[in-house]
Amino acid sequence: MLAQPLNLVLSQIRNDLADAADPETKASEQRFFKDGTASYGVKTTTVNNIAKTYLAQVKAAHTSKAEIFGLCDQLWASGYLEEALVACVLSESQHAVTEPTDLAVFEGWVFRYVTNWATCDTLCNHTVGDLLTRFPDLAERLIDWAASDQRWVKRAAAVSLIVPVRRGLFHPLAFRIADMLLRDGDDMVQKGYGWLLKAVSQSDQSAVFDYVMKHKADMPRTALRYAIEKMPPELKQQAMSR
Numbered sequence: 001m002l003a004q005p006l007n008l009v010l011s012q013i014r015n016d017l018a019d020a021a022d023p024e025t026k027a028s029e030q031r032f033f034k035d036g037t038a039s040y041g042v043k044t045t046t047v048n049n050i051a052k053t054y055l056a057q058v059k060a061a062h063t064s065k066a067e068i069f070g071l072c073d074q075l076w077a078s079g080y081l082e083e084a085l086v087a088c089v090l091s092e093s094q095h096a097v098t099e100p101t102d103l104a105v106f107e108g109w110v111f112r113y114v115t116n117w118a119t120c121d122t123l124c125n126h127t128v129g130d131l132l133t134r135f136p137d138l139a140e141r142l143i144d145w146a147a148s149d150q151r152w153v154k155r156a157a158a159v160s161l162i163v164p165v166r167r168g169l170f171h172p173l174a175f176r177i178a179d180m181l182l183r184d185g186d187d188m189v190q191k192g193y194g195w196l197l198k199a200v201s202q203s204d205q206s207a208v209f210d211y212v213m214k215h216k217a218d219m220p221r222t223a224l225r226y227a228i229e230k231m232p233p234e235l236k237q238q239a240m241s242r
Contacts, residue, residue, distance in 0.1 A: 006067065010074050013054055017082050020046045029081065037116045039081040047082045051089035058090070065094050069105055076113040084119040088127060095130040103131060103138050110145070114152045117188055124156045129163040132170070139170055146180040154181060155192035162199045174200050175211060182215060187222050194226025201230055212239045 017040045026041025033039070042050075058068055072087035091106075106128050114120045132139045145157035157177050164170050174196050181193040201208035212219065212227055216239060219227075228239045 006071055006074070009054065009057070010071060013050065013075070013086060014078075014083070016050050016053075017042055017047070017080075017086075020050065033081070033116050033118070035116055037081050038079045042082045044085070047085050048089065051086040054086070055090055055093055059093070065097055068094060069102075073105075073109070076109050079113075079115070081116065081118065084113065085122060088119070088122040091123070091127045092130065095127070095134070098131050098134060100135050100138055103128075103135075103141060106131065107141070107145075110153055110156045111148075111150070114156065116152075117155070117191075120152050120155050120192075121159050124160040125163055128156070128160040132160060133164050133167065136169065139164075139173055142173070142177060143180070146177050151186045151188055154184065154186070154189045157181070158189075158192040158196040162196055165196065165199045166202060168203060171200055171204060171207070175207075178211070182223075183218055183220075185220075187220075190220045190223040191226055194223035197223075197227035198229050201227065205231060205235075209235055209239065 020042045021040040022043065023041060025043050026039060029037070029039045029041060058071075068090050072091050075083040075087035075090075078084075087109075106123070109123060110120075110128075114123065132142075139161070142157040142160060145153050145160075148154055148157075158174075158181060161170050161174050161177065165174050178193045178197055181189055184190060184193075197208050197211065208227060209231065212224060216224060224239060228236050231239070
């Protein structure tokens with residue numbers, strides 16, 4: 001159990017973020033996130049330090065996973081970038097005790113609350129990716145995400161696989177996701193599945209090169225450039241030629 005009520009911990013996190021707010025950082029974030037993402041204006045390193053402080057507190061109090069996820073839900077619901085990033089640190093800390101049913105919790109955050117690439121990638125690379133690594137049968141659910149009409153859910157379908165594919169997992173699924181997103185017109189989605197293909201290429205370069213060569217007439221240049229970023233110059237030249 002938490003040593004103090006959930007609402008008090010939530011209030012303390014928000015107070016710490018408000019105290020660390022910097023007008024220049026806020027202005028920079030508003031230029032960087034052009035989708036109207038709300039923020040306090042706190043540097044990422046400071047956000048991480050605040051998150052680690054409260055992570056240590058909840059660990060010391062032997063806080064249950066359910067309570068931690070409840071706190072995360074409140075943070076996500078605020079709509080603030082920094083609160084979402086704190087939530088990501090807290091949820092990632094539970095990777096060793098997650099269960100298949102937790103996918104519904106994470107899916108709820110992706111569908112309801114993710115509104116920018118930073119929170120999408122932080123949540124999906126780690127919290128979601130760790131869960132899929134522990135329970136590989138869950139990964140097929142990403143096919144439904146890729147079929148969504150929401151840009152961040154589609155990106156989430158790709159970036160949730162990035163860490164697992166680096167460990168040699170889910171390569172066939174990664175190509176299925178790429179097939180589904182191949183002609184997507186959204187650059188955030190293109191960058192997401194291009195990044196996924198780049199991750200696959202780090203252990204199976206030939207498969208990704210063959211895929212790119214087969215589909216390069218239809219693949220947006222943004223996705224293609226991401227996919228071949230780690231390849232030798234001669235392969236890049238072949239892939240980029242029309």
